[in-house]
Amino acid sequence: MLDYAALSALAAVVREGSFERAAAALHVTPSAVSQRVRLLEERVGCALVVRGLPCRPTDTGQRLCRHVDQVRLLEQDLQGALPALAPGGGVRVTLPVAVNADSLATWFAPAVAGFAADAPVLLDLAVDDQDHTADWLRRGTVLAAVTGTARPAAGCNSRPLGAMRYIAAASPGFVARYFPAGVGAASLAQAPSLVFNSKDALQARWVQRLCHRPVDLPGHRVPSPQAFVAAGLAGMGWGLHPLALVDHHLRDGTLVALVPDTPLDVPLYWQQARATGQVLDGLTRAVVAAAAAALRPA
Numbered sequence: 001m002l003d004y005a006a007l008s009a010l011a012a013v014v015r016e017g018s019f020e021r022a023a024a025a026l027h028v029t030p031s032a033v034s035q036r037v038r039l040l041e042e043r044v045g046c047a048l049v050v051r052g053l054p055c056r057p058t059d060t061g062q063r064l065c066r067h068v069d070q071v072r073l074l075e076q077d078l079q080g081a082l083p084a085l086a087p088g089g090g091v092r093v094t095l096p097v098a099v100n101a102d103s104l105a106t107w108f109a110p111a112v113a114g115f116a117a118d119a120p121v122l123l124d125l126a127v128d129d130q131d132h133t134a135d136w137l138r139r140g141t142v143l144a145a146v147t148g149t150a151r152p153a154a155g156c157n158s159r160p161l162g163a164m165r166y167i168a169a170a171s172p173g174f175v176a177r178y179f180p181a182g183v184g185a186a187s188l189a190q191a192p193s194l195v196f197n198s199k200d201a202l203q204a205r206w207v208q209r210l211c212h213r214p215v216d217l218p219g220h221r222v223p224s225p226q227a228f229v230a231a232g233l234a235g236m237g238w239g240l241h242p243l244a245l246v247d248h249h250l251r252d253g254t255l256v257a258l259v260p261d262t263p264l265d266v267p268l269y270w271q272q273a274r275a276t277g278q279v280l281d282g283l284t285r286a287v288v289a290a291a292a293a294a295l296r297p298a
Helices: 004-016 019-026 030-044 059-081 101-118 133-139 172-178 202-211 225-233 243-252 278-294
Strands: 093-099 121-127 144-147 156-170 193-195 219-221 239-242 264-273
Touching (some): 004 059, 093 101, 101 156, 225 239, 225 243
Parallel strands (some): 093 121, 093 144
Antiparallel strands (some): 156 264
């Protein structure tokens, strides 16, 4: 039988990043947390945490963290069916979810806000590129993810959500300066682009489709959807913007499309761990409904 006090200590260390912060979250001493994790490591016969700043789980540690998250969700379902098990009204459980930044900045936040207002959960949102959020599921870091990957991770279900539309755009002054003779491989190789981070391949994908070959793009890194738009408006560079964030700028002319009628539609999927109960199913229903209203058919 697993020691769930030790599992909770392990999950807290991974979530908080250190034994000290985990101890504060659990209202125990750091030595108590350390002892619980050490005893659990002895029980399973391998290291579960890579000590450092921050502490990181090993593969086995991550599997155990995912297990304890699933158990907490199932217990939450049971308390809902049997209120006598939680006479004080129970506690909110943490629900870890991965999502891409552009979805979080547009349609996803209102969906999960409505869900969290009624469900007994605290959401722990991890933000990553849509082509990498599925990795969080594979590692067991989260129980659900908005991802650009259709193939489900092991132990997960996958369903299509729709496509997010992106527009390659820049300020009128930027276009006049860098593209006076039109947009092509040569001009794109000279014009600064905007990228969210090193994983952001949207600009390169759009250029590949436009020019039928890869182009080495100079780029500024702007790791915030709102700041990304602000940088475009300020003439810092061109980039692929979610239409939902820049539609009014395109209409009033403060941003212009580099090449008209060349959107990039990025299909998105919702993947969730199986057998995690009604709470996660409720989040799934909220996410699927919001995506149906906000995204384009894939």
